[in-house]
Amino acid sequence: MRHDEPRTNAPPAERIGSLPSDGPVKRIPPRQNHWQFWIDRGGTFTDIVGRDSNGPLITHKLLSENPERYSDAVIQGIRDVLEMAGCTVGCASGDVSADMTGGSLRSILATQSLNPTTQSPIRATIDVVKMGTTVATNALLERKGEPTVLVITQGFGDALRIGYQERPDLFAREIVLPSLLYERVIEVRERYDADGHVLIPVDPDAVRSDLQVTFDAGIRAVAIVFMHGYRYPDHERAVADIARDIGYTQISVSHEVSPLVKLVSRGDTTVADAYLSPILRRYVAGMSARIDEQTHDDKEKHGARLLLMQSNGGLTDARRFRGRDSILSGPAGGVVGAVATAGQAGFHKIIGFDMGGTSTDVFHYAGSLERAFDTKVANVRL
Numbered sequence: 001m002r003h004d005e006p007r008t009n010a011p012p013a014e015r016i017g018s019l020p021s022d023g024p025v026k027r028i029p030p031r032q033n034h035w036q037f038w039i040d041r042g043g044t045f046t047d048i049v050g051r052d053s054n055g056p057l058i059t060h061k062l063l064s065e066n067p068e069r070y071s072d073a074v075i076q077g078i079r080d081v082l083e084m085a086g087c088t089v090g091c092a093s094g095d096v097s098a099d100m101t102g103g104s105l106r107s108i109l110a111t112q113s114l115n116p117t118t119q120s121p122i123r124a125t126i127d128v129v130k131m132g133t134t135v136a137t138n139a140l141l142e143r144k145g146e147p148t149v150l151v152i153t154q155g156f157g158d159a160l161r162i163g164y165q166e167r168p169d170l171f172a173r174e175i176v177l178p179s180l181l182y183e184r185v186i187e188v189r190e191r192y193d194a195d196g197h198v199l200i201p202v203d204p205d206a207v208r209s210d211l212q213v214t215f216d217a218g219i220r221a222v223a224i225v226f227m228h229g230y231r232y233p234d235h236e237r238a239v240a241d242i243a244r245d246i247g248y249t250q251i252s253v254s255h256e257v258s259p260l261v262k263l264v265s266r267g268d269t270t271v272a273d274a275y276l277s278p279i280l281r282r283y284v285a286g287m288s289a290r291i292d293e294q295t296h297d298d299k300e301k302h303g304a305r306l307l308l309m310q311s312n313g314g315l316t317d318a319r320r321f322r323g324r325d326s327i328l329s330g331p332a333g334g335v336v337g338a339v340a341t342a343g344q345a346g347f348h349k350i351i352g353f354d355m356g357g358t359s360t361d362v363f364h365y366a367g368s369l370e371r372a373f374d375t376k377v378a379n380v381r382l
Contacts, residue, residue: 035082035124039074039131042330043138044357046073050081052124058084074131075290087124126291132309132333134358135283136276136326140378145275145323146221146250147183149214151207151239152267153227154187160225160267168379178379181275182223186210188239192232202235208242221250223274225267230259250278257324265374268381269324276323284308284318309333313369327377331361339365 038049041064048060060081062073070076139145152159160180167175188207191200211222222243229236233255240251252274258266284306291304306318311328313336334354342350342365354361375382 034127036127037078037081037129037131039077039129040330040333041074041131041133041135042356042358043134046077048074048077048081050078050085052085055085060084072287072290074129074287078126078129078291082124085124126304128305128307129291130307130309130315132329133283133326134330136280136323136329137377139276139279140272140327140380143179143181144279145181146278147219148181148221148223148250148271148274149184149186149211149219150182150267150271151186151188151211151222151224151243153191153225154189156227156263157185157187159263160271163264163268163381181271181380183219184214184217186214188226188235190226190235192228192235196232202238204238204242207239208246211239211243211246211248215246215248220248221252221274221278222248223252223254223267223271225254225263225270227263229253229255230261230266250274250281252277252323257322265381272327272380272382273322273324276326280321280323280326284321288318309336324382327382328375330356331363334361335363335365338363 034053036051040047044064045061046064048062050058050060058081060077062077062080064073066073150157150160160182161177168178169175186207188202188210189200190202191198193199214222224236224239224243226236233253236253236255240253243251252270254266254270257273258269260266288304288306291306307315308318308321308326309329309332310316310321310325311332312325313332316325331354335352338350338352338354342348348367350365352361352363352365354363
């Protein structure tokens with residue numbers, strides 16, 4: 001540390017995806033006997049930090065996948081932490097809340113054996129869970145997203161497949177292109193001129209007929225990408241209304257997902273959003289319900305806030321979490337956390353090394369964030 005760099009002993013402030021700043025941060029005191037959790041769900045391990053309003057931080061680590069012991073690492077980890085704090089009635093591991101500091105806590109975390117089959121009722125209220133997750137990244141890697149149909153301007157049905165004509169491996173003799181995220185393509189006759197005048201209007205009957213065919217085939221997610229939709233979105237809106245009327249449950253339109261001029265990049269991002277959002281929505285809904293189940297007193301089941309880390313390093317309400325925002329959820333959380341921690345110690349230029357069980361992320365922070373407008377994850381352009 002340089003001698004001219006100031007140190008600060010100020011306690012950490014509550015921030016949502018923010019970085020150190022010179023201005024004061026408003027602190028909202030937690031309610032008494034209410035819990036907050038901070039969770040990093042990685043590909044190999046899930047790390048959990050929990051805190052009661054009156055107690056110290058409690059940390060816990062468990063495998064992200066262990067089907068013989070539990071179905072979801074996040075929920076099991078929350079239960080484990082609450083059991084460590086003695087928040088269960090008839091907990092198999094006993095009441096360990098008498099001394100939760102220093103060596104005593106470390107001993108508990110190191111030696112305590114928790115029985116996942118003993119689902120004792122919880123005597124605690126969970127206020128908020130803040131989490132970074134690799135659910136979307138894993139779905140991309142394993143190609144286990146929602147079956148999706150691409151609706152695009154006529155004549156551009158293979159535009160996303162062709163992409164930018166890049167070869168995944170420049171020197172490979174056998175060219176293996178990455179698998180596409182969409183299963184079917186519907187080309188729609190529509191076009192605007194440069195001034196926004198309609199040259200070819202959308203034929204709603206033809207669109208409805210084509211969308212009905214894919215709906216009857218079992219596809220429920222649709223990505224709508226028109227040539228000039230980023231600037232003149234009326235045609236995209238019209239097709240989205242038809243899809244919604246038919247019964248599609250996930251409708252991603254490019255002028256909302258990625259309102260940018262480039263067709264390929266905009267299309268790839270819109271398809272990824274349609275492909276991943278249903279997976280995330282089901283995961284979040286299930287997790288929210290199971291988190292509320294951890295509360296012992298029905299009167300206290302007010303609904304815990306679930307906030308998820310986005311690729312831009314900020315937290316968002318689970319109901320607003322979309323596939324497009326989730327790809328770099330895990331790495332972004334590491335960057336924001338490292339920068340905030342270093343800032344509290346007086347360092348504002350750092351190199352970060354975030355090593356997990358599956359992958360390692362390295363970053364450089366020189367006092368301000370750099371914006372990246374495109375990236376590639378699991379051979380998918382975003």
